[in-house]
Amino acid sequence: MFSPFLERVRTRAPLVHAITNYVTVNDCANALLACGASPIMADDPGEVAEITQGCGGLVLNLGTLHQHTIPAMVSAGQTANTLGHPVVLDPVGVGASALRTDTAHMLLETVAFSVIRGNISEVKALALGRGCAHGVDASGADAEDPLEETIALARAFARHTGAVVAVTGATDVVADASHAYCIRNGHPFLSRVTGTGCMLSALIGAYVSASPGQVLEATAAAVCAMGVCGELAFARMTPQDGNGSYQTYLLDALCTLTGENLEENADYEVR
Amino acid sequence: MFSPFLERVRTRAPLVHAITNYVTVNDCANALLACGASPIMADDPGEVAEITQGCGGLVLNLGTLHQHTIPAMVSAGQTANTLGHPVVLDPVGVGASALRTDTAHMLLETVAFSVIRGNISEVKALALGRGCAHGVDASGADAEDPLEETIALARAFARHTGAVVAVTGATDVVADASHAYCIRNGHPFLSRVTGTGCMLSALIGAYVSASPGQVLEATAAAVCAMGVCGELAFARMTPQDGNGSYQTYLLDALCTLTGENLEENADYEVR
Amino acid sequence: MFSPFLERVRTRAPLVHAITNYVTVNDCANALLACGASPIMADDPGEVAEITQGCGGLVLNLGTLHQHTIPAMVSAGQTANTLGHPVVLDPVGVGASALRTDTAHMLLETVAFSVIRGNISEVKALALGRGCAHGVDASGADAEDPLEETIALARAFARHTGAVVAVTGATDVVADASHAYCIRNGHPFLSRVTGTGCMLSALIGAYVSASPGQVLEATAAAVCAMGVCGELAFARMTPQDGNGSYQTYLLDALCTLTGENLEENADYEVR
Numbered sequence: 001m002f003s004p005f006l007e008r009v010r011t012r013a014p015l016v017h018a019i020t021n022y023v024t025v026n027d028c029a030n031a032l033l034a035c036g037a038s039p040i041m042a043d044d045p046g047e048v049a050e051i052t053q054g055c056g057g058l059v060l061n062l063g064t065l066h067q068h069t070i071p072a073m074v075s076a077g078q079t080a081n082t083l084g085h086p087v088v089l090d091p092v093g094v095g096a097s098a099l100r101t102d103t104a105h106m107l108l109e110t111v112a113f114s115v116i117r118g119n120i121s122e123v124k125a126l127a128l129g130r131g132c133a134h135g136v137d138a139s140g141a142d143a144e145d146p147l148e149e150t151i152a153l154a155r156a157f158a159r160h161t162g163a164v165v166a167v168t169g170a171t172d173v174v175a176d177a178s179h180a181y182c183i184r185n186g187h188p189f190l191s192r193v194t195g196t197g198c199m200l201s202a203l204i205g206a207y208v209s210a211s212p213g214q215v216l217e218a219t220a221a222a223v224c225a226m227g228v229c230g231e232l233a234f235a236r237m238t239p240q241d242g243n244g245s246y247q248t249y250l251l252d253a254l255c256t257l258t259g260e261n262l263e264e265n266a267d268y269e270v271r
Numbered sequence: 272m273f274s275p276f277l278e279r280v281r282t283r284a285p286l287v288h289a290i291t292n293y294v295t296v297n298d299c300a301n302a303l304l305a306c307g308a309s310p311i312m313a314d315d316p317g318e319v320a321e322i323t324q325g326c327g328g329l330v331l332n333l334g335t336l337h338q339h340t341i342p343a344m345v346s347a348g349q350t351a352n353t354l355g356h357p358v359v360l361d362p363v364g365v366g367a368s369a370l371r372t373d374t375a376h377m378l379l380e381t382v383a384f385s386v387i388r389g390n391i392s393e394v395k396a397l398a399l400g401r402g403c404a405h406g407v408d409a410s411g412a413d414a415e416d417p418l419e420e421t422i423a424l425a426r427a428f429a430r431h432t433g434a435v436v437a438v439t440g441a442t443d444v445v446a447d448a449s450h451a452y453c454i455r456n457g458h459p460f461l462s463r464v465t466g467t468g469c470m471l472s473a474l475i476g477a478y479v480s481a482s483p484g485q486v487l488e489a490t491a492a493a494v495c496a497m498g499v500c501g502e503l504a505f506a507r508m509t510p511q512d513g514n515g516s517y518q519t520y521l522l523d524a525l526c527t528l529t530g531e532n533l534e535e536n537a538d539y540e541v542r
Numbered sequence: 543m544f545s546p547f548l549e550r551v552r553t554r555a556p557l558v559h560a561i562t563n564y565v566t567v568n569d570c571a572n573a574l575l576a577c578g579a580s581p582i583m584a585d586d587p588g589e590v591a592e593i594t595q596g597c598g599g600l601v602l603n604l605g606t607l608h609q610h611t612i613p614a615m616v617s618a619g620q621t622a623n624t625l626g627h628p629v630v631l632d633p634v635g636v637g638a639s640a641l642r643t644d645t646a647h648m649l650l651e652t653v654a655f656s657v658i659r660g661n662i663s664e665v666k667a668l669a670l671g672r673g674c675a676h677g678v679d680a681s682g683a684d685a686e687d688p689l690e691e692t693i694a695l696a697r698a699f700a701r702h703t704g705a706v707v708a709v710t711g712a713t714d715v716v717a718d719a720s721h722a723y724c725i726r727n728g729h730p731f732l733s734r735v736t737g738t739g740c741m742l743s744a745l746i747g748a749y750v751s752a753s754p755g756q757v758l759e760a761t762a763a764a765v766c767a768m769g770v771c772g773e774l775a776f777a778r779m780t781p782q783d784g785n786g787s788y789q790t791y792l793l794d795a796l797c798t799l800t801g802e803n804l805e806e807n808a809d810y811e812v813r
Contacts, residue, residue, distance in 0.1 A: 029465035040406035047368035097589035135582040194571035242797025244790035248515035255513025300736035311677040318639035519786035526784025
């Protein structure tokens with residue numbers, strides 16, 4: 001059921017504009033190329049509206065947020081909204097500083113997002129004004145929230161924002177106001193490589209750009225594809241391999257993943 | 272015929288200053304180290320003139336262009352000109368925004384470039400004021416231009432700017448006003464990894480810094496070396512490998528390439 | 543004797559805040575994750591004090607220094623000082639421009655550093671106002687300084703600054719005012735990959751954050767661990783491998799290094 005979304009990225013090769021952090025930007029660009037999309041990174045306020053016009057979708061990522069980039073995010077986001085392009089928000093580290101929290105809230109008020117993806121601490125910080133992030137990772141306490149609570153949170157925040165909300169963790173929850181996909185793919189080693197969350201947000205950007213009419217399903221497909229690739233990458237690990245090789249294997253898996261692999265390995269339910 | 276250029280980079284180990292984008296900067300630095308040169312990345316207007324003085328060459332790359340970096344590009348470029356250091360321009364994404372196009376034209380007026388390298392859409396946008404880029408990639412339409420047209424374009428733009436012009440694609444064209452190298456090395460998979468164009472521009476910076484009196488031949492040698500490395504990297508690919516492994520193999524090939532490998536695999540003609 | 547420091551990083555999983563350059567930031571983040579710590583990169587003056595409050599240690603790295611980041615370095619450094627968090631300085635390329643040299647001196651006056659790590663040219667530039675850097679690498683001339691001189695320099699600079707001083711090269715010297723560790727691990731190939739110095743400074747940040755009462759020993763342990771990993775990574779190299787694979791193997795080694803590996807391979811003396 002998810003494979004048509006993967007194939008559509010390969011066929012349509014959407015151009016995705018990302019305003020993102022400088023820590024993981026290379027991995028995001030390569031993740032987009034791996035899945036069959038094309039990346040363009042541009043964040044100067046003087047060009048982002050024009051750049052985003054030529055693209056099929058936009059990803060805004062708050063990691064290494066800079067004050068001078070915020071107007072670029074608003075400008076690109078509003079342009080994408082006007083053109084009907086999907087816009088993805090990755091509120092990296094929201095809750096860790098007032099700058100990030102205030103910027104995320106301001107963006108929610110000025111830009112209509114198609115998808116918001118974060119870990120449980122980030123989504124709680126954004127939706128409830130609390131959550132206890134450990135830097136850019138979810139806190140252990142938040143990560144132990146019962147699945148039912150996470151689903152209720154995601155649905156309520158989806159209803160509030162009009163966006164599909166993806167809360168990624170041991171079990172990923174992708175929800176709109178009425179339905180929630182619970183996806184059990186992935187591997188704990190994904191958290192040993194920087195940027196796997198950012199890469200996933202970029203991937204979601206590609207998937208929703210290729211299937212703009214089915215944002216919920218396309219987002220769930222992207223989350224599931226990333227999880228499956230995390231498993232396939234781990235299966236290649238030898239005793240000498242660590243997070244260096246895993247990062248390489250993960251991109252490789254995104255690049256070689258077939259619709260059949262995805263269907264065979266997908267492990268999810270809809271609630 | 273190209274191997275002396277490769278050997279000279281290894282022997283002279285030129286220090287190359289790059290003002291470049293944050294997407295592919297790590298790969299550019301590692302490409303410079305792989306080929307035997309040394310990188311220094313610095314883009315603050317307050318230090319670039321001083322940094323470039325201590326180097327053998329300069330590369331200006333417009334990917335993720337920032338308005339506050341433009342004065343640094345002018346300052347470094349003019350300092351390099353005064354000192355007689357070769358300067359390479361990589362007009363990434365020119366044509367995709369007025370900021371990039373205007374900046375590229377301004378740089379052509381204020382800095383004398385030794386080499387300008389871009390894909391066919393970028394070179395057309397710069398030379399003719401049109402071209403239809405697909406983000407930072409050449410458009411399919413532009414990529415189908417007949418080779419004769421590309422050679423004529425490169426020669427005319429070389430005559431106009433005084434720079435060697437390298438138009439990279441399925442067949443790479445490296446031309447000055449009177450001669451054109453047509454290089455048929457490379458592999459389509461190079462376009463599946465972000466930054467291979469940027470890495471090539473950095474490599475050209477190293478080659479022309481090591482052989483400053485032979486800009487045309489040194490640029491052709493660098494373009495050919497990158498193409499051969501793209502082939503060698505692809506030859507190592509297993510069915511599980513994707514663009515993650517290919518990126519690694521490409522750097523490996525740049526690092527282990529010998530003059531003999533280069534001569535054996537070089538596939539070019541001079542027109 | 544160094545393994546308890548490695549184990550403590552894994553057990554305590556310190557969150558390390560880095561204000562660092564955009565060339566090697568991804569490798570620094572992955573090096574922190576590999577050793578068992580967690581990274582957060584943030585450099586906007588509007589949030590760094592708040593970010594560093596939630597962390598266990600701070601690393602300031604001057605590679606690709608930007609004028610607008612300097613106030614962030616001061617703000618984060620002084621906040622970390624107030625909270626008693628260890629602060630590491632990596633004065634990349636100091637001596638190569640007045641901006642870097644002046645900034646490094648200003649930081650030494652306004653922030654109390656726990657550790658200063660650089661190559662011999664950088665430490666001489668900082669301590670003596672001379673040294674002849676080759677870009678961001680030590681010059682050949684400086685690298686031939688007799689070990690006794692390097693030890694004397696490191697001790698004197700440690701006495702002057704109150705910091706542990708780590709001078710890395712063929713033999714690494716880690717000294718406070720009274721003791722010096724001379725560490726003979728490492729491999730020349732480490733200099734063929736960009737960012738191994740930056741990664742080491744990040745690693746030191748993790749080690750001293752996990753063992754804040756033993757800054758000298760923790761720094762020596764981190765330097766030794768990096769050296770051993772450089773050896774282990776080189777041992778995996780095949781004839782086709784170059785700096786691409788070496789970078790991967792190095793992260794892998796940091797990730798899989800055990801206390802036993804470290805003890806078995808450690809090669810150092812205390813003077």
